[in-house]
Amino acid sequence: MFVSKLLLRLFLLLPVTAALAQAPLIETAETVPAADQWLQPGDRLQVRLKGQPGATATFLGAN
Amino acid sequence: MTEMPPTLTNGQLGIYQGTYVVQPGDTLPDRPIAFELLTPDSMLTVAFSQNKVRFLNQNAPQLAVTKGPLAYLNYGLGEDRLGGAKMGYLDSLVVLHITGKVGNQYRVRLAENQTAWVPENNVRFLPPGGFAPASLTGSWIVQGDSLYDYVRVPLTERLPYRSQVLTEPSRLVIDVFGATSNTNWITQRAGLQALGDVHYEQVQPDVFRLVLHLRHRQSWGYGIGYQNNVLTVRVKRPPAKMSLRGLTVAVDAGHGGPNTGAVGASGAREKDLTLAIAQRLQRALERKGARVLMTRDADVSVDNGDRILRLRQSNPDLLVSIHVNSSGNKAVRGTSTYYRYVAFRPLSTALYTEMLATGLPGFGNVGSFNFGLNGPTEYPNALVETAFVSNPEDERLLTSPDFQQQMAESMVRGWQIFCGLVGSPVCAAG
Numbered sequence: 317m318f319v320s321k322l323l324l325r326l327f328l329l330l331p332v333t334a335a336l337a338q339a340p341l342i343e344t345a346e347t348v349p350a351a352d353q354w355l356q357p358g359d360r361l362q363v364r365l366k367g368q369p370g371a372t373a374t375f376l377g378a379n
Numbered sequence: 380m381t382e383m384p385p386t387l388t389n390g391q392l393g394i395y396q397g398t399y400v401v402q403p404g405d406t407l408p409d410r411p412i413a414f415e416l417l418t419p420d421s422m423l424t425v426a427f428s429q430n431k432v433r434f435l436n437q438n439a440p441q442l443a444v445t446k447g448p449l450a451y452l453n454y455g456l457g458e459d460r461l462g463g464a465k466m467g468y469l470d471s472l473v474v475l476h477i478t479g480k481v482g483n484q485y486r487v488r489l490a491e492n493q494t495a496w497v498p499e500n501n502v503r504f505l506p507p508g509g510f511a512p513a514s515l516t517g518s519w520i521v522q523g524d525s526l527y528d529y530v531r532v533p534l535t536e537r538l539p540y541r542s543q544v545l546t547e548p549s550r551l552v553i554d555v556f557g558a559t560s561n562t563n564w565i566t567q568r569a570g571l572q573a574l575g576d577v578h579y580e581q582v583q584p585d586v587f588r589l590v591l592h593l594r595h596r597q598s599w600g601y602g603i604g605y606q607n608n609v610l611t612v613r614v615k616r617p618p619a620k621m622s623l624r625g626l627t628v629a630v631d632a633g634h635g636g637p638n639t640g641a642v643g644a645s646g647a648r649e650k651d652l653t654l655a656i657a658q659r660l661q662r663a664l665e666r667k668g669a670r671v672l673m674t675r676d677a678d679v680s681v682d683n684g685d686r687i688l689r690l691r692q693s694n695p696d697l698l699v700s701i702h703v704n705s706s707g708n709k710a711v712r713g714t715s716t717y718y719r720y721v722a723f724r725p726l727s728t729a730l731y732t733e734m735l736a737t738g739l740p741g742f743g744n745v746g747s748f749n750f751g752l753n754g755p756t757e758y759p760n761a762l763v764e765t766a767f768v769s770n771p772e773d774e775r776l777l778t779s780p781d782f783q784q785q786m787a788e789s790m791v792r793g794w795q796i797f798c799g800l801v802g803s804p805v806c807a808a809g
Binding site for chain 1: 380382391392393394395396397398399400401402403404405409412413414415416417418419422424425426427428429430431432433434435437441456477478479480481482485486
């Protein structure tokens with residue numbers, strides 16, 4: 317009985333999981349340039365993210 | 380972060396960009412950048428950049444020294460088949476203040492508002508605790524020996540420098556970064572032949588500029604390095620006799636071995652063509668009494684860095700590097716010559732003029748060319764891209780033994796014209 321309930325739940329989740337697999341919320345997240353960097357005060361850290369439109373994206377814990 | 384309007388992203392939706400200006404006191408020890416994306420329906424996702432970022436502590440300067448015989452500085456992070464645009468070579472053990480890194484290049488603080496970049500494999504880091512490089516300059520000694528004129532400037536450490544020969548009037552200008560004048564006299568001793576007036580300018584508080592006027596309109600090269608911590612400039616003199624006889628001429632056949640270079644439609648290979656022309660040039664020069672140094676005289680691979688080192692050691696009077704051009708457009712044809720420094724433009728121009736006399740159309744005389752063998756300052760040098768192997772008519776000419784001979788003789792005449800520019804009358808033909 318327990319196993320069949322679990323299977324049912326997994327079955328119900330499948331479409332959602334499949335949709336997420338097709339379109340991850342974040343596709344890419346990178347520094348610009350995409351290279352290891354050492355920066356000092358006054359330097360600019362530039363970043364780019366590709367993801368779901370219409371969302372709020374943050375990095376380093378800030379907007 | 381800001382979601383970019385599709386007009387700025389080629390129509391792509393969901394592109395977010397952000398900038399953070401690093402603040403004093405910020406710390407970040409070599410780690411990936413964390414990103415968060417929160418959707419309107421409150422789904423939160425976290426991702427990390429593949430690359431790592433470090434925020435440097437300005438209170439603990441990162442110092443490194445140059446290593447190897449071919450360390451160099453780049454102006455920026457540009458990259459193409461010729462490498463990044465080079466500011467110039469540096470001697471070994473020159474102390475560099477590293478203030479950043481992108482990929483495999485470190486940013487170097489040369490002076491206030493002046494930076495350069497150095498490839499990571501050109502430097503070795505010093506233990507922490509050192510001070511940013513700086514020095515007062517001592518008083519100079521300027522003198523000549525049997526071979527060269529020398530300028531010696533004592534410093535307390537090996538500082539980075541940049542040099543160029545400017546024309547009309549001909550003068551060698553060297554900026555030493557981190558140096559401030561305490562030069563209270565310039566002693567000029569006997570034996571000077573190439574140097575005229577020598578003086579300095581303090582162009583900004585931490586940039587000391589040597590201005591070395593040359594007595595001859597044509598520079599025959601110079602080298603800069605350190606003897607202990609004494610900046611030593613070695614200025615070459617014009618050949619005693621303006622004749623190919625007795626001159627040491629270096630001839631560089633491009634490519635070789637597994638490095639085939641360009642290949643024409645009929646199968647002609649650049650490495651074979653350059654060697655054939657170079658060997659004809661060698662024979663033509665030797666007939667006129669020149670001593671010829673070949674960077675290769677067989678179908679072997681020689682790294683360009685090794686060619687430069689060998690040439691520096693053998694110290695030729697002149698160099699020509701021979702290559703064969705190629706284009707994706709088969710209609711493009713013609714001959715071209717290349718130089719890096721304006722001081723050596725007369726050699727390139729003379730070679731170009733004579734190559735045009737073969738009947739090949741002109742593809743141009745190209746300056747500021749960032750080719751490795753155009754990099755040395757120690758001797759006048761030029762690159763001849765003889766013709767386009769990708770063009771059927773040029774390929775036919777390049778493979779013709781008669782035309783190879785004609786090109787070789789044109790280059791000899793180019794050298795003679797060049798000699799004529801610096802001595803009168805035109806360089807004697809043997």
